[in-house]
Amino acid sequence: MSIELRNVSKRFGEVVAVNNVSFTVREGELMALLGPSGGGKTTVLRMIAGLEMPTSGDVLIGGKRVNDVSVQQRNIGFVFQNYALFNNMTVARNIAFGLKIKKWRRADIQARIAELLELFGLQGLESRYPHQLSGGQRQRVAIARALAPKPSVLLLDEPFGAVDAKIRQELREWLVTLHHDLNVTTVFVTHDQEEAMEVANRIVIFSRGNLEQVGSPREVYEQPANEFVARFIGVMNVLEPVVKDGVARVGELEFPAPGQPDGQKLRIGFRPYAVQISSDLTQYRYRAVLRHTFFLGVLLRVELELPSGLIVRARMTKEEYAHQGLEEGCEVSFQIRQYRVLAREEAPLQPELELPYTPPPILGENI
């Protein structure tokens, strides 16, 4: 079922945890609530579940206002960060708990348990106690338990927070597959932008209780609504040049700023992929030393240090890096192709601007 929040706020005493938030999760969607800790995303999830009451505003599930419906009656599946399994019950009894309360028939309960054990790859573990399971297994039991009574929506709080990196990757892929198979409306909370980008159909970004942007992973990456989103999703170089004679300068870098008064401070942001590097020192306008190389897989992130001490982060493929014969400590030339002028963090972003640039040489056929 769809979920809708209308002007929802939540205050804990003086603290505003969630500030006038409205968004819709469409039926069957896999939605991520993303933001730094303390951003209010878990509170939003708990309000959808009925574990917290909104101070003002309405929560709707399947088009019906559920503010006055108790958590027991909302028919939601909730997966807690630390799983919150019933330690005194076996895996089978954990899964059966919600079914017994809903007064399912014995045979139906047994059939549902068998079905879920199979779906979650937990066969043979039904009579184990939670402490006899691995972290990944525990989480699957928690999700199976939440899904057992066929809830109208599935809510997960930091579902990948408590497992190690390798299992986390498996679980992400598995959650996508599971959602694809079951097609139940799913909302999960995460502070990891990579996770949200990879798993979700759409992302809601929170910061300090405010909703910053709702959109598909591509939208929030390519058209961030404001500087907060731009910096939170992906990496961004942010510089603070001062305008002189119509040009904003910081260290060696210059950005055209026509019409801006002298002495005006600007904030400039550009993505690492807007930076181009060459080992040929005459190729591009600026010079720098390649300080660090971070291997991220196919892509590399490199840190350039300018003679003035400015640090600029850039991104390139492994092949390009090898082709140019780059290594840490070597001198390079570089240019910046696009940039944005940033205002305050929450203000809408200005459109991207192009700088005059030298087209890179065509690479050999060896890539």
Added chain:
Amino acid sequence: MGFTLVYLSAIVLIPFAGLVLRACELSWADFWRLATTDRALAAYRLTFGASLIAALANALFGTLVAWVLVRYSFPGRRIIDAMVDFPFALPTAVAGLTLSSLFAANGWLGQFLVPLGIKGAFTQLGVVIALTFVGLPFVVRTLQPVLHNLDREVEEAAATLGAGRLRTFVGVIAPTLLPAVLTGFALAFARAIGEYGSIVFISGNLPFKTEIAPYLIVMRLEEYDYTGAVALAVVLLVCSFLLLGAINLLEAWTSRFAR
């Protein structure tokens, strides 16, 4: 390991062995005669019966007290929390004296209770009251850390699955607490069996009525009847041992789901 064994031997095992050896000097028939006099049987019944009732009461109300102390915050909570240790700290004789004056016919509580037919002083009820008093901290202190560690999210998980408060308590919370409650119960029970100081004042020590087994041992000693005292002591020892063993087994069973 070695140190632990030596220490345990010196403090616990050697005195026990001495007691048993002393009892071995008796023939079986003599032992049986001395250990099962009518007066002794009445004393056992009171000691174990009253201890059981007191420990059960403590298991129930101690759980309640621990729950309130952990889960609710109210003015004076810290003071009440500190007061739970009172029966530990108070010399038992003082406790006995206080209780007996409280429940005597002209005491603070006694003046209201005695007309209602509730006689606290010099009755078996008095023994139970005194034993409940000394046993309370055992249950509360055993339970508090367990309650603190109880994950709130587990209760919320039960709620999201449709369980009301009662269902959550019976199905999820109670089984988690049970091993700790049993430990507390066993400690309170063991303490009650050995309790002497607080009871001698409130019970009046009437043979066949309010005389507890430990008091009877002291009586025998005062009569220079060492063998009689030893026979009684051995019976107490064996019974306590068996009961604690049984409770431990029960505890192991209820905590089969824990590490």
